[in-house]
Amino acid sequence: MTGTSARLGFVLLLAPAALWLTLLIVIPHIDLFLVSLRERIGVGQYTTSFANYGTFLDEPLYLMTFARTAIMSVLATALTLLIGFPVAYYIAKLARGRTRSVLFLLCLVPFWVSELVRTFGWMILLRETGLVSSLLQWAGLAAGPVELLYNDAAIMVGLVYTSMLFMVVPLITTLDSLDDAVIEAGYDLGGSAPSILREIVIPHAMPGIVSGCIVVFMLSLGNYLTPIMLGGKDSLWFTELIYSQFILRFNWELGAAFGFVLLLLSSVIVWGTLRLTGQTLRETMG
Amino acid sequence: MTAPDLECRALTKRFAPDAPPAVDGVGFSVPSGSFFSILGPSGCGKTTIMRMVAGFLEPSGGDILIRGRSVLSVPPNKRPVNMVFQHLALFPMMNVAENIGYGLRRRGTSKPEIARKVGDVLERIGLPEIGTRRVDELSGGQKQRVAIARCMVLDPDVLLLDEPLGALDLKLREHMKVELKALQAAFGTTFVYITHDQSEALVMSDAVAVMNRGRFEQIGSAQDLYYRPQTPFVAGFVGDSNRWRGRVTRVDGESLELQTDGGLTLRAARNGRAIAAGDRAEVFVRPEAIHPARDAAALEGCANMLRGEVSTLLFNGAASRVRVRPEGAGADTEIEVALPQSGAFAGLARGDDVWIGWTDAQAGAFAAAAAE
């Protein structure tokens, strides 16, 4: 009796999540995968083949963009980690009381405005007539107006800025759980700051580092707005290709194939990172 | 004469300029190979002293010397002292052998040498086979010993222990008390041990400092503190005592007479302390110093003799006690009396009439001003 009702409760509790997953994630992906396997051989005539994936592999522009997107995303993730770790360490271990909450809030503030406005902010700063350019001229470091927008560096700045919170939050959580006494014990036993960082702090923070990196990497890989607005003509992002296939060319078959290649890439990289760092998905996700 | 392993001179720590100092002019020295305890109530500044000795806090004043050399300018990772933390602070990301070997690795000891020393120290703490275990697979007592081994393997001049038994349950604590003393004797290292548990301090230590509100009240052997307390705080804090406040009515020589606020007239010893007739004073008498008797004749020689009624029986095997309400005193005056282990008073029951008595020498009087 209790067994049945407990099971019923379990099913009812799980139902919304299961529905959500099936309707919004599983079904569209299956459909998308089927679409990506269609090859148009005439007007309204299709056969099943891997031709769309073949197109992807044959066209250097697609492959190049794909590789560029992957490498830039990895780079953005690494940069975010590099900048985010000291910030998180400071907030979790050194700041106390009010300072701590204020700093944490500062990390959150950029997310009160939409991504579009945030990116426009960067454009205002970095454009030819923007703040940074004027400042450089005023300081005598540049002779004329400098264009800082529309290049890979600008994209990188935008990506790191957008992702920072998603790196800092899991890092703060894991660093917070490291007892201060453990760090002190490290010093007490003769450890130096770098060795304590390497042997005690980083191993402890590893689940946070990995989960932060995974989230930031996926966000960067799938970002659309930042590369479009801050990037130049030469800095194509893979999501732009997907968009143009679906919306501009009405080539849903190729767009779907691109989407699947991207999904494959992020899965492989996430899996690889977990393997490399010896973490399991279960540990990382808490 | 060799310098003591650890010496503190007028050590002071002020966390805020306007707040009273957390540690106030504390001075002590710990001879080599001895077990020194600092005993005091929570918040009296024990951990603050430890952290200054270990180097995690900068003293506001005073000096810390290890083997005769000031270490104030030495950072914590270079000081020849190691600390066992209150919650042990073992490294959860390493196994037991890596934990113990951490300090040696940092010193650049060779790998085979580390393995040998780690094996050695594991043997000495009686846990030779746990080197590859994870820290969270150990029992509380095992963690305790690993935390001590992690420090001892570095052969420090002084080992600091900050309430290391605080997290253990009562039974294990009793066991570890004996074990810790044995470990200290085996390693021959100087231990400085802080605790708020008097039995830990009394059982293990060669010398104990009783601390209150940032100051040392008294430093001495366990017997000194128990039988010859020098301040009312020590008399009240170390061991159990019956305690009365009152006004001194007469002083002759070392003996004095006191009228308590509860209405009793008692005789006590002032043990050389300056107390004059008319002063407010406090008197402490240990329960085991009070003799129970069936009639007054059996209490010959006791300067204090009272007749009363047993109000509570506190049976605890050999440590059984009764509370006696003396005749003519207020209802809130109860005197705790230890029952002799002979069992002569085993039949005592609630409501029985008894006589109790104690000599004036066993009642220590202190001027009350210092106690407030």
Ligand SMILES: Nc1ncnc2c1ncn2[C@@H]1O[C@H](COP(=O)(O)OP(=O)(O)OP(=O)(O)O)[C@@H](O)[C@H]1O
């Ligand atoms: N970092 C600090 N900043 C300000 N005040 C502090 C700091 N550390 C300790 N104190 C204060 O100093 C006093 C002594 O603290 P300490 O930790 O030395 O006590 P303790 O004797 O170890 O107590 P316990 O037995 O509870 O551990 C306390 O009143 C505490 O509030």
Ligand SMILES: [Mg+2]
């Ligand atoms: Mg403490």
